[in-house]
Amino acid sequence: MLNVRLRWKTAAIGALALAASALTATAGEVTLWSWRTEDQAAMEKIFTAFTAKNPDITVKLQFTPDADYQNRLSTALRGGKGPDIAQLKAYGELQPLVDGGYLDALDESVPQLKEFGEAALGGSRGVADGKLYGVPYSTPVMGVFYNTEIFEKNGIAVPKTYDEFVAACDKLKAAGVLPIAAGGANGSAWALEISVGVVGPTVYGAGFYDEMMSGKAKFTDARYVQALERVKALAPYYSDGFAGVDYTTATQQFISGKAAMFFGGAWENGSFKAQNPNLKFSIFPFPADKAEGAVPVSTFSDGSYGLVSDSEHKEDATKVLQFIASAEFAQLFADNLGWPPARSGATANDPVLKAMIDMQANPTPYLTLVGFRWQTPTASSILQAQIIDVIEGKIAPDKLAADMDAGVSTWFKPKM
């Protein structure tokens, strides 16, 4: 009993000491929050380069996994305990934070934003006032990552049509190789929404986004249902135990060379390389039925970095944001993370990055994100909830499409 009491006594003393020393933020330290846990090492490297040139400012990076990021950030901002700089989602998911008055507009303070194209900036504009609330960092494309070694060994060329794609999958499966690493367990359903984004445009076409926006087409459109059916049709080629495999495990299957392909976005490039420098891989756009012209590929502005209104280090934070908006950052970003930077002009030293930039020839906005994440229920939230059951055959694709349509029609107003 005695030693236990002693332990509590020391703990209590420790508690008091800590309470006394708490809450003394270092001067010149800017806190930055991000959901890209995979990029921690690369981002630390990039911001070390910044501190080398600005010795009086250090950037303290903190990461929260994507699934919890948005609600943790908005709760912290509501409590006045947010970071100085926050990584922000784009489009509709940005608006609640703008409406809440938690962010400062950057049009004046970060003049470099004028050098960005509208495709990149569109994601970080406040709808109400048209001002820019973040410095965008990337306009990723989505496609099929593939292991070039496995493809070569099995005599498979990059498929140009959907039938060729299926044939390649069959061949890989027969050879005992997992064709497509995929899974949606435990909060990874967003990765399956990506699959819809990879496959979808090749079925519904590049012009479908505009039809949806103007109200001419709906999710119940036969083309969209067919896109969902195609994602489901590939189920035999997904990871064994698909429903229990989560995103991280699926990426591991690809990274370790167990799987031949992975449906993903440009952001995978850097983290794949970081986790297995020996992995030989590249990316191709998911093929359409016929091999004609450039295939439509989903693209969007992934997000941005914004200035938190409650920040007590606005001056330093603005300097960091100006750095993020610079050509130097774009190059560091391209070299260390390997996804297309939002600011054009960076040199693509990495072949995979080059392949991705080539894929941007026939871009179409990533439908569920750019178009339908503006209010609850978002199309994404419905899609993500049901997609596993659709692929497992428990819910029919047209039922999911109907639910998505019903969900978004509670708030969506077509733009004429």
Add this chain to the structure above:
Amino acid sequence: MTNLDIAYHVKRLPGWVVLALWMLVVALPLYILVVSCFKSTAEIYGDKFGLPTSWTLDNFVNAWTKAQFARYMVNSFAVTGGAVVLTLVVSAMAAFPLSRYQLGWSSPVLAFFLAGVMLPIRLASVELFTLMKSLDLLDSRLGLVFVYSAIRIPFAVFILANFMRVLPRELEEAARLDGAGEGRILVSIILPTIRPAIAIVAIFTAIAVWNDFFFPLIFIFDDDYKTVPLAITTFIGQFRTDWGMVFASLAISMMPVLVMYLLLARQIREGVGATGGLK
């Protein structure tokens, strides 16, 4: 051994088998946890049940350094220690007059405290959040200490008052005649005689606070102030691919309760039996 004895033992055998089976169900996951801590991630995938081929401490080192686990441990110790001390001090002070004096208001006040044992405080988290914000107690270990103490006070007052009530009156009469103040009586006469009750309250408060995840989740945002359970949830999202490290971090975070349990299993067992649960 007579035939009757053998028959008796044979009859008891199925029961032992049932108990042994459950023992296995309890022990196996913990065994896997322990051996996995010492394996490389590749080996965890490869040989799941065997002992590690070469015992490595890398996982612990990684968890401690890469994930900076030390600061989460410090935070958890600080919050738990603070909450236990604060709860004990104010609850003992409150239980004393409520149980020892015949006052008109003591039983309604006691009932008011008692109600708190069952109040679903999580449902008040929005207003609690607003309150913590206005007191500037968000992102603060001190804030957690207050919230946990507030939640544990009802249980503590209830247990301490029950123990104090049955103490003989003569105990304090003599001291009072000697001119000792109420505070002195409480500290030097009452408290030493109810040490078992204090131990029960301290143990259960410590376990509940150490394990809690909900309040750090809504009140703590900065990595510097996160407690172990909150850090674990972020951590498995971030380092999921490094199984060895995740297992090691789980093992580290259960170490304090394990040590406490090994030292105090009997008290805890009897405490649960006597109070009907600690949750």
Add this chain to the structure above:
Amino acid sequence: MLFVLPALAIYCLFVVYPLATSLWGSFFEWKGLRMRGFVGLDNFARLFVDPSWPKLSGAFAHNVFWFAGIMVLQNGLGLVFAYLLFLRGRGTAFLQSAFFFPAVLSPVIVGALWRLLLTPDGVVEALLHKLGLLDGRLTILGDSTWALWVLIAVDAWNWMGLPVLIFTAGLRQIQPEVFEAARLDGAGAGRVLWSIALPQLIPSISSLTTLTFINTFNQFDLVYVMQGVQGNPNFSTDTLVTYFYRLAFGAEGAVGITDIGLALALGTLLFLLLTIVTIALLRFFERRTVRLT
């Protein structure tokens, strides 16, 4: 009186006051964290129509299943274990302690551990393969039909020690002569448990049922750690408190928009449910106890 003040102050400020204002706030319209006008029962009405109703009814059903599952799996098995331990008397303290050990662990650790064990290509799968009970991948955590029951089983694993301890303590308080008499009458061990011990265990059953009820309807941690705050897959493991959290802290629909009015209305209903049922349970068992003695 002065002595009572610190405890009373802390308790009132951090428990009673937020709870009272939460109940009051459920009758108001909210914008972010700011309270707007009085809207009467509007928030409550919104709970029971789309899009909230499917979530609310689903979460409520899951909580009911959870309660039933824990009552049978944890408390039922716990009674059997306790009785077996009780019959064996000495030397069982170690087993009691071992059974109780998971209960001192945080549900976060327990959930994280089981999540690792239950992944495809994980330990449980390998074990089932060895026993020949399964071929192929183990995907129950991603299966909307089974995921909830897996979580319930993990919860039971976590807290099994509790009924064991409470029931053994209860059994020890029964007069030994009662068992002696029954045994002389030739009743088997099972019969003695059912018709002699069980009625005498009403106080233990009462506190366990109440505890189980309160705990299952507060269930949050396990779901969060094992399935995420959305109660994946497809809300099949959603509970009332995870739904409350999503509404209150902006995780519903993943865009960071809160609906405090709806959250507080849900909180108020849950508060009423918990209070009324808890009191009813205690009353019910109290009457039973009185009649028997």
